[in-house]
Amino acid sequence: MYRFILKRLGLLIPTLLGVITLVFFMLALSPGEPARVILGERANKEAVEKMNAELGLDKPMHVQYVIYLKKVVQLDFGKSIKTGQSVIDEIKARFPATIELAIFSMILASVLGIFVGVISATKRYSFWDYASMFGALFGVSMPVFWLGLVLIIIFSVNLNLLPTGGRMDIRYYFTPITNFYILDGIIHIFKTGDPKVLGSALTHLILPAVTLGTIPLAIIARITRSSMLEVLKQDYIKTARATGMSERKVIFKYALRNALLPVITVIGLQFGMLLAGAILTETIFAWPGIGKWLYHAIESRDFPAVQGGIIVISTCFVVINLFVDLLYSVINPKIRTE
Amino acid sequence: MNPIKIFKAGNDAESRAAESIWYENWLLLKKNRSAMFGLYIIIFFLFLAVFASIVAPFDPYLQNIDLRKMTYFSWPYILGTDDFGRDILSRIIYGSRISLVIGFFAVSISLVFGSLIGLISGFYGGWFDRIAMRVIDIMLAFPYILLTIVIVALLGPTLLNAMIAIGIARLPQYTRIMRASVLAEKEAEYVEAERSLGVGNMELMFMSILPNCLAPIIVQATLGVGSAIIESAALSFLGLGAQPPTPEWGLMIASAREFVSNAWWIVTFPGIAIVLVVLGFNLLGDGIRDVLDPRLKD
Numbered sequence: 001m002y003r004f005i006l007k008r009l010g011l012l013i014p015t016l017l018g019v020i021t022l023v024f025f026m027l028a029l030s031p032g033e034p035a036r037v038i039l040g041e042r043a044n045k046e047a048v049e050k051m052n053a054e055l056g057l058d059k060p061m062h063v064q065y066v067i068y069l070k071k072v073v074q075l076d077f078g079k080s081i082k083t084g085q086s087v088i089d090e091i092k093a094r095f096p097a098t099i100e101l102a103i104f105s106m107i108l109a110s111v112l113g114i115f116v117g118v119i120s121a122t123k124r125y126s127f128w129d130y131a132s133m134f135g136a137l138f139g140v141s142m143p144v145f146w147l148g149l150v151l152i153i154i155f156s157v158n159l160n161l162l163p164t165g166g167r168m169d170i171r172y173y174f175t176p177i178t179n180f181y182i183l184d185g186i187i188h189i190f191k192t193g194d195p196k197v198l199g200s201a202l203t204h205l206i207l208p209a210v211t212l213g214t215i216p217l218a219i220i221a222r223i224t225r226s227s228m229l230e231v232l233k234q235d236y237i238k239t240a241r242a243t244g245m246s247e248r249k250v251i252f253k254y255a256l257r258n259a260l261l262p263v264i265t266v267i268g269l270q271f272g273m274l275l276a277g278a279i280l281t282e283t284i285f286a287w288p289g290i291g292k293w294l295y296h297a298i299e300s301r302d303f304p305a306v307q308g309g310i311i312v313i314s315t316c317f318v319v320i321n322l323f324v325d326l327l328y329s330v331i332n333p334k335i336r337t338e
Numbered sequence: 339m340n341p342i343k344i345f346k347a348g349n350d351a352e353s354r355a356a357e358s359i360w361y362e363n364w365l366l367l368k369k370n371r372s373a374m375f376g377l378y379i380i381i382f383f384l385f386l387a388v389f390a391s392i393v394a395p396f397d398p399y400l401q402n403i404d405l406r407k408m409t410y411f412s413w414p415y416i417l418g419t420d421d422f423g424r425d426i427l428s429r430i431i432y433g434s435r436i437s438l439v440i441g442f443f444a445v446s447i448s449l450v451f452g453s454l455i456g457l458i459s460g461f462y463g464g465w466f467d468r469i470a471m472r473v474i475d476i477m478l479a480f481p482y483i484l485l486t487i488v489i490v491a492l493l494g495p496t497l498l499n500a501m502i503a504i505g506i507a508r509l510p511q512y513t514r515i516m517r518a519s520v521l522a523e524k525e526a527e528y529v530e531a532e533r534s535l536g537v538g539n540m541e542l543m544f545m546s547i548l549p550n551c552l553a554p555i556i557v558q559a560t561l562g563v564g565s566a567i568i569e570s571a572a573l574s575f576l577g578l579g580a581q582p583p584t585p586e587w588g589l590m591i592a593s594a595r596e597f598v599s600n601a602w603w604i605v606t607f608p609g610i611a612i613v614l615v616v617l618g619f620n621l622l623g624d625g626i627r628d629v630l631d632p633r634l635k636d
């Protein structure tokens with residue numbers, strides 16, 4: 001077991017090194033000079049050269065690469081060209097928003113997805129089965145950004161129930177402590193007894209979480225159903241039924257536990273995807289997370305910010321995937337020997 | 339056992355057998371009602387795309403300034419007009435051209451190059467395999483949405499670059515699937531037999547092994563067209579794909595964003611078009627998978 005973990009961890013380092021290298025060269029070789037972005041199109045040649053020297057862009061490519069690598073290892077991604085702030089600080093300030101959104105989307109998707117999947121599998125070929133599987137297929141066929149806008153049209157514009165964007169009503173002045181607004185809202189209740197902050201944070205979270213969670217929900221429902229059907233065919237389920245156990249007990253105590261193995265993997269992989277997939281959702285709902293920030297950085301060719309953002313997101317993605325792999329091998333020992 | 343395994347190009351008798359396998363698969367697929375429904379949707383949109391100039395009631399670029407901007411369901415504008423007084427139905431019909439071309443083109447890139455790399459990797463192994471797999475691992479370390487956006491941002495925001503970016507970002511999946519199938523197929527007895535008969539590597543690789551590895555790739559490609567259409571719409575939505583005034587579905591949704599509060603139809607209808615096409619490819623893809631790989635049924 002330990003050897004397996006070590007082997008997987010060993011593979012992590014070259015992959016991350018590859019990611020950093022690829023990101024560095026992709027951006028270094030791309031058209032568009034950062035100095036021009038800072039100084040404007042009409043800057044004279046001397047000023048551009050001076051700025052290049054300041055940014056270290058006058059050195060040969062391989063020297064720049066080594067310098068960059070050394071800095072990245074110390075989590076120093078340089079300063080944002082647009083704002084002049086340290087890139088890692090900007091990322092730190094925005095990551096909680098993205099993680100909060102991803103966690104709530106994933107809870108929603110997992111709970112509902114497993115529920116729908118189990119119902120579908122146990123009532124196979126019933127109306128509910130067809131309806132939910134068609135719904136799931138519909139879910140994976142939907143563009144996220146369109147779903148977000150349709151939800152805004154229905155729930156914000158017409159029903160006036162939920163806010164169109166942002167994380168918090170601007171009327172509430174409060175100082176975020178954790179930057180996870182749900183947590184902050186709870187802390188706020190303990191401090192002042194005022195539930196408005198938590199309420200506002202929750203209502204702002206609903207639409208983006210539903211939007212972001214729809215595709216994972218559909219995928220989880222489909223996987224749960226097929227995994228459940230597979231398990232229900234097994235002999236031990238027949239045996240369990242033969243003992244006269246109630247159907248509910250057979251399904252929840254025996255079948256579901258085994259059927260959840262592949263579902264857990266999918267949940268993990270989808271969670272990793274969400275961290276990056278939030279770009280569209282965050283843009284639509286003006287959610288101040290890392291996706292929206294990264295998108296604006298790409299748009300304004302803010303190289304240090306783009307490099308830092310991609311490296312951080314990809315690292316999280318790789319680490320989550322690794323974690324899922326390891327978790328799966330813990331619950332399913334067959335994998336380790338393969 | 340997978341019925342397609344029997345398919346192998348060779349002499350006449352064999353190719354007739356192969357034909358009948360494809361025919362049998364088609365018969366199986368025909369029985370699958372949801373797959374056929376998907377196919378009809380695709381044919382319908384293909385028809386719209388090919389005959390757009392005949393079917394569409396208006397020129398998609400024609401602005402009607404006289405008209406009150408953004409009308410809603412009024413004859414002859416069945417689905418209403420957008421903020422420039424352009425007919426939305428016509429723009430959706432012309433948009434099907436763009437979306438289908440992008441879908442097929444992007445998938446062709448990943449299909450051709452991805453499969454080729456996977457085929458060579460799996461067949462020869464060695465240094466090529468090691469390097470290719472390392473690169474693929476690194477590409478898979480990026481969430482592909484992010485990878486697509488970065489590639490297109492570097493190449494410049496045009497429709498062609500969006501297609502290329504989607505094609506490249508999805509390539510690793512095809513390589514992996516192809517490599518895995520080739521590795522399994524390489525050990526089969528017929529390969530050994532042909533090798534002992536002096537069949538060359540190229541012929542073995544492309545004529546014998548490749549046809550037997552196509553099943554999972556075909557499934558992946560069919561489902562891939564749908565996701566490529568969604569992704570290209572997303573890129574256009576972000577301003578990284580088609581540029582105005584192109585009647586591209588994602589772009590139509592993006593340009594209607596500011597009107598969500600008073601003109602819901604401009605956002606809604608292009609989105610429904612996307613959902614329908616993608617649903618068509620997903621239904622067909624699921625059906626093909628059931629036929630080609632019965633183990634995965636349910």
